Amino acid sequence: MRRLCTIGEAARLLGVSIPTLRRWEESGKLVPERTAGKHRRYDITKLKPELAIEDTTRTTIAYARVSSHDQREDLERQKQxxxxxxAQHGWNFTLLSDLGSGMNYHKKGLRRLLDAILSGDVGRLVITHKDRLLRFGAELVFAICEAKNVEVVILNQGGECSFEEDLAKDVLEIITVFSARLYGSRSHKNKKLLEGVKEAIEDNALC
Known part of the structure; x- marks a missing residue:
């Protein structure tokens, strides 16, 4: 299993100073990877292959999520x-998935993922896009991963949507949550309100 280390750990392994590693990076001699939080991480298998011992105690978790039932096909595509x-990387992995809002922190799959990370059972997290984890709060999860030495792999670093489309989705999700609390998730008023919001978004070409 590939293991990533911090710039301080890399300097100790190679017997050089941190400024030396930064100079090597500037010259292109040794280019580190970057975490979701933009911190340097060095592949230990490239620094010292003899130290790259397979860690069978921690697993890889792949996580997929969509917001609504009409996106089930997209959920299946994410899983595939x-x-x-x-499989291509030869990782033993567990696949977790959720069908629910990116603002809901109580989804079963997400809770299982966080519990496994906090317990130290996870060595790698794989997601297709950053916002598949959470609409708000993904950076906090990434920070926890960093503290627990969990490698985060985001397959598509670019956004799925434009800024305007993301903003429209965020507004729609906020209205969905609060209107459901106010009127009830199946009420006529709630459905009418949501339909009106969706129409307004479409009219303004935001979604």
């Missing part, structure tokens, strides 16, 4: 992409 990617 994640399964293929993990």
């Amino acid at each position: 992409v994640l399964e293929l990617y993990c």
Whole structure:
């Protein structure tokens, strides 16, 4: 299993100073990877292959999510992409998925994922896009992963949508949550309100 280390750990392994590693990076001699939080990480298998011992105690978790039932086909596509990617890299993995809002922190799959990360059972997290994890709060999860030495692999670093489309989705999800609390998730008022919001978004070409 590939293991990523911090710039301090890399300097100790190679017996050089941190400024030396930064100079090597500037010259292109040794280019580190970057975490979701933009921190340097060095592949230990490239620094010292003899130290790259397979860690069978921690697993890879692939996580997929969509917001609504009418996106089930997209959920299946995400799963297939994640399964293929993990299989191609020879990783033993567990696939978790959720069908629910990116603003819902109580989804079963997400809770299982966080519990496994906090317990130290996870060595790698694989997702297709950053916002598949959470609409708001993904950076906090990435920070927890970094603290627990969990490698985060985001297959598509670019956004799925434009800024305007993301904003429209965020607004729609916020209205969905609060209107459901106010009127009830199956009420006529709630459905009418959501239909009106969707029409307004479409009219303004935001979604």
